Each structure stands twice: as structure tokens, then as C-alpha cells.
Amino acid sequence: MTSFGLIPIFAVVLIIWYFLRTTKHAKRKMNTKWIYVFFATYVFILVIATVVVGILDKKTAAETPKQIPVDSFYSVDIALQAGDLSSIDSSQIIDKRTHRIGDMLTITSKAFDLVPNVYIERKDVNDGLIEETIFKPFLAINNYDFSEQMNYTKPKWENGKMTLVTPSFTEITYTSYQEAFLLDQFTGATRRNFGSHSSDTRQITVYLRVPKDLIVKTDDHVSVDYVTD
Amino acid sequence: MYLTVPRLTDIVKKQFRYKMNAYTGIFSSLLIMQLIGIFFGVNSYSSYEASESLRITDATSTGDTPVVLTLVWAFITGILVTTLAYRNDAFSFVSNRLSHHLSSFLLVLLASVVGGITAVLAGSIGKFIVYAQNSTITIESPGLLDSPFSFFIGIATSILYTILFAGLGYTIGSFVQRSKLVIPLIVIVLIALPALNLSVGGVFFIEKTIAFFGTETSFLIFLMKVVITVVVLFALSVAVTNKTEVRK
Numbered sequence: 312m313t314s315f316g317l318i319p320i321f322a323v324v325l326i327i328w329y330f331l332r333t334t335k336h337a338k339r340k341m342n343t344k345w346i347y348v349f350f351a352t353y354v355f356i357l358v359i360a361t362v363v364v365g366i367l368d369k370k371t372a373a374e375t376p377k378q379i380p381v382d383s384f385y386s387v388d389i390a391l392q393a394g395d396l397s398s399i400d401s402s403q404i405i406d407k408r409t410h411r412i413g414d415m416l417t418i419t420s421k422a423f424d425l426v427p428n429v430y431i432e433r434k435d436v437n438d439g440l441i442e443e444t445i446f447k448p449f450l451a452i453n454n455y456d457f458s459e460q461m462n463y464t465k466p467k468w469e470n471g472k473m474t475l476v477t478p479s480f481t482e483i484t485y486t487s488y489q490e491a492f493l494l495d496q497f498t499g500a501t502r503r504n505f506g507s508h509s510s511d512t513r514q515i516t517v518y519l520r521v522p523k524d525l526i527v528k529t530d531d532h533v534s535v536d537y538v539t540d
Numbered sequence: 541m542y543l544t545v546p547r548l549t550d551i552v553k554k555q556f557r558y559k560m561n562a563y564t565g566i567f568s569s570l571l572i573m574q575l576i577g578i579f580f581g582v583n584s585y586s587s588y589e590a591s592e593s594l595r596i597t598d599a600t601s602t603g604d605t606p607v608v609l610t611l612v613w614a615f616i617t618g619i620l621v622t623t624l625a626y627r628n629d630a631f632s633f634v635s636n637r638l639s640h641h642l643s644s645f646l647l648v649l650l651a652s653v654v655g656g657i658t659a660v661l662a663g664s665i666g667k668f669i670v671y672a673q674n675s676t677i678t679i680e681s682p683g684l685l686d687s688p689f690s691f692f693i694g695i696a697t698s699i700l701y702t703i704l705f706a707g708l709g710y711t712i713g714s715f716v717q718r719s720k721l722v723i724p725l726i727v728i729v730l731i732a733l734p735a736l737n738l739s740v741g742g743v744f745f746i747e748k749t750i751a752f753f754g755t756e757t758s759f760l761i762f763l764m765k766v767v768i769t770v771v772v773l774f775a776l777s778v779a780v781t782n783k784t785e786v787r788k
Binding site: 343346347349350353354356357358360361362363364365366367368369371374375376423424425450452453455461462477478479480481482483484485486487488489490491492493494495496497498500508510512 | 561562564567568570571583586588591592593594595596597598599600601602603604606607608654658659660661662663664665666667668670671673677678683684685686687690693694697698701754756757758759762
């Protein structure tokens with residue numbers, strides 16, 4: 312696709328080069344016929360480019376990030392706050408784990424930036440087990456879903472201690488194309504301001520179902536939301 | 541009494557053909573303007589840190605610049621064909637003022653249609669460059685195969701705006717040919733008033749004019765507005781140059 316896409320660019324560069332060359336050498340001034348030939352070639356390139364771009368649009372539609380409504384950013388958190396895991400799409404879940412636990416759980420964080428959210432729901436029994444469900448991170452740039460490209464690290468568990476870890480650095484490079492503003496007048500399409508950015512993001516969310524009387528200790532960097540009935 | 545009485549349509553046809561051959565600069569300048577537009581429309585890079593562990597780099601390309609530069613080209617072309625050098629060419633044939641205007645207008649009309657279509661198609665090159673880059677892509681506009689209706693309505697819109705700008709240029713050019721005193725008036729209306737944000741009689745003329753065309757949501761009404769405006773502009777051009785000297 313990459314080399315194919317460069318063909319019209321080379322053609323355009325060639326046309327510019329020819330124009331500059333003919334301007335430099337006045338003796339070789341183009342006659343009427345050649346100007347029309349060049350212009351027709353230019354139009355032909357544009358038509359081919361338009362058709363090929365149309366095909367590429369269709370071909371790459373599956374690979375490009377989907378537009379998502381702003382509300383979807385909060386929908387998982389709202390469901391978790393209500394303890395309603397069943398309403399969350401299973402595709403949002405990264406992992407489900409269980410951990411043996413004594414009387415106390417300590418939660419610490421080595422992450423100081425984009426610290427994962429932690430929700431704790433108390434079970435009705437003291438069964439000595441923590442059921443951990445980890446939900447995907449979220450990243451929307453200009454309302455496009457880039458969540459799949461966010462790096463994350465699952466919490467580390469050791470001797471009744473859960474540690475939230477800083478994920479590896481995420482670098483996202485994306486290219487966007489916006490049609491001319493004037494052309495959208497009758498299509499009803501809306502567009503963002505040129506060069507403007509908006510992004511909503513959060514790291515993974517950890518949902519813990521803990522024994523009824525478990526003591527939970529957290530450090531200052533961790534924010535825990537308790538799910539209440 | 542003459543052996544042959546030339547018909548207006550024949551003269552216009554001949555002059556139109558002549559001008560198509562003589563004024564090729566119109567099309568070469570369109571090509572150059574659009575290539576510049578493509579060049580400047582592609583890849584306005586920007587990078588920003590969303591957090592310490594996240595960096596986002598966004599390269600935005602837009603089809604705005606080829607379209608805007610085509611409108612500028614249309615406006616200038618409209619003015620150019622009314623200049624003395626072009627006007628004197630009309631006397632290569634048996635002609636009158638009306639046939640000269642009609643042939644020039646047809647030329648401007650044809651050039652505007654070509655310019656309007658190619659302005660939209662030129663955006664494809666921008667899209668190509670976006671596809672050629674090895675990064676995640678978001679295309680914020682439907683393509684030819686995704687939404688043919690949107691694509692063709694976009695082309696029709698582009699053509700109409702190009703005709704409108706060319707018609708405006710043609711009329712201004714005609715006024716300038718009538719009297720050079722019109723030039724400072726045009727500078728005041730088109731540059732000084734918007735720059736100084738001045739309001740004339742409580743009505744900001746340019747703003748109202750832009751809103752008149754730009755906020756229209758019905759294509760048919762927009763089409764009617766453009767056609768009527770262009771006809772009025774053309775009639776004005778004919779009327780205003782009716783008494784200019786035949787040849788200086």
C-alpha cells in the first residue's frame with residue numbers, strides 16, 4: 312500500500328519539476344497543446360487517486376480506530392460503581408484471577424501517573440479468596456478509540472499485597488485527513504477544528520471482590536472506591 | 541448591406557474556441573495553485589503529551605487548502621479576463637461587446653467547473669499521502685465508494701463556489717475597467733472593513749454575504765442563490781462596460 316500510494320506523489324513532483332524547468336528555459340516554452348496534455352494528465356492522476364483512495368478507504372476501514380461516543384468513557388466506571396459487572400461487555404475484561412488472602416490486604420502503588428482505579432466489593436462471606444477482575448485501559452483521541460494501543464501492566468500480587476505498577480511508555484502516532492470544510496455544507500458532516508486535540512484516558516481498572524471482614528490498607532497514591540448496595 | 545450576417549452564437553463559439561487556445565495560462569495557473577494547495581494541506585504535525593507515560597503525535601492533513609486556493613484562483617481569473625490585454629484579443633474577430641462578454645463568461649464558467657471538480661479530487665492526493673504513512677489512520681470524511689452522494693454533492697458545492705468567486709472577480713474586473721477609482725473602494729470593502737471589524741449601518745456586509753451562502757442547508761436553494769447571483773453579476777458586468785472605449 313505504501314509504495315502504491317507514492318505513485319501519484321511522484322507524478323505531482325514530476326509535474327512541478329517540469330513546470331519549473333520550462334520556466335527556467337524560456338526557449339522551451341510549452342505550447343497550448345502541451346499545457347492541455349499536462350492538465351489532462353493531472354486530472355487523470357487525480358481521478359485515479361480518487362478511485363484508489365476510495366478502495367483504500369474500504370480496505371482499511373477495519374484497521375482504523377472507530378469513533379466512539381464520549382459517554383462510553385464513563386460507562387464501565389458507572390457500572391462498576393454500581394457493582395453491576397454483568398452489564399459490562401466481556402471484551403472489556405483483560406483478566407480474571409483469584410488470590411488467597413489472610414485478614415488484611417495492602418494496596419500500594421509504584422505508579423504516580425495514570426494510576427489504575429480500584430473498586431472493592433465486599434462479599435457476604437469470609438471465604439479467604441479475592442476475586443480480581445481487570446478491565447482494559449481507555450484512550451479516546453478526538454473521539455476515536457485508541458484503547459487497544461495503550462500499554463498496561465497488571466497489578467503484582469505477593470503475600471497479601473497488591474502493587475499497582477507503572478506501565479511502559481505509550482507513544483501513539485496517528486494521521487488524520489479532513490475533507491475541505493466547504494464541501495461538508497450539505498452532507499451534514501461535522502468536523503473538529505483543525506489542529507485541535509481532545510483526549511480522554513484512564514489506565515486499567517481493577518475490581519476486587521473481597522471477603523466480608525477483610526481489612527484493607529492503602530497508601531496515599533491509591534484511590535479506592537467501595538461498592539455499596 | 542452585407543453578403544453574410546454573422547450570428548451572435550457563431551461569433552461567441554469562435555471567440556470561445558480562440559480564448560480556449562489563447563488563455564491556456566488559466567489552466568496552468570490552476571494546476572500550480574492546486575499543487576501548492578496539496579503541498580500545504582498535507583501533514584501539519586503536532587505532538588502533545590497527554591501524561592508522563594503517554595505521548596500522542598497527530599499529523600493532520602486537510603483538503604481545505606486546494607479548495608481555498610482554487611477559489612482564490614477563480615477570483616483572480618475572473619478579474620484577469622476583463623483586463624485590457626484580454627479585452628483587445630476580442631477584436632481579432634468581428635465582434636461586439638456582448639459576444640466578448642459571453643465568450644469570456646463561458647470560458648470562466650468552464651474553467652470554474654474544471655477548477656471546482658479538480659479542487660475536490662486534489663484532496664485525494666492528500667489522502668494518498670496519509671495512507672502512505674506508516675501510522676494509525678483516521679479519515680474524517682467519507683470517500684467516493686463509502687458515500688457517493690456526499691462525494692458528488694461536495695463536487696457540486698465546490699463548482700458552485702468556484703463559479704461564484706469567478707463571477708465576483710469578473711464583475712470587479714469589469715468595474716475596474718470602467719473606472720480605476722473602484723480599486724480603493726474594493727480594498728476598503730474586502731480588506732479594510734473586515735480587518736478593522738467595522739460595521740456599516742449596523743449590518744456587516746461581508747459577514748451577511750458569507751452567511752447568505754455559507755449557512756444555507758438546502759442544496760437546491762443554494763444552487764438558485766448562486767445562479768441568480770452570477771446572472772446579476774454578469775448583467776452588471778455587461779452594463780458597466782457597455783460604454784467603455786472600443787480599444788485603447
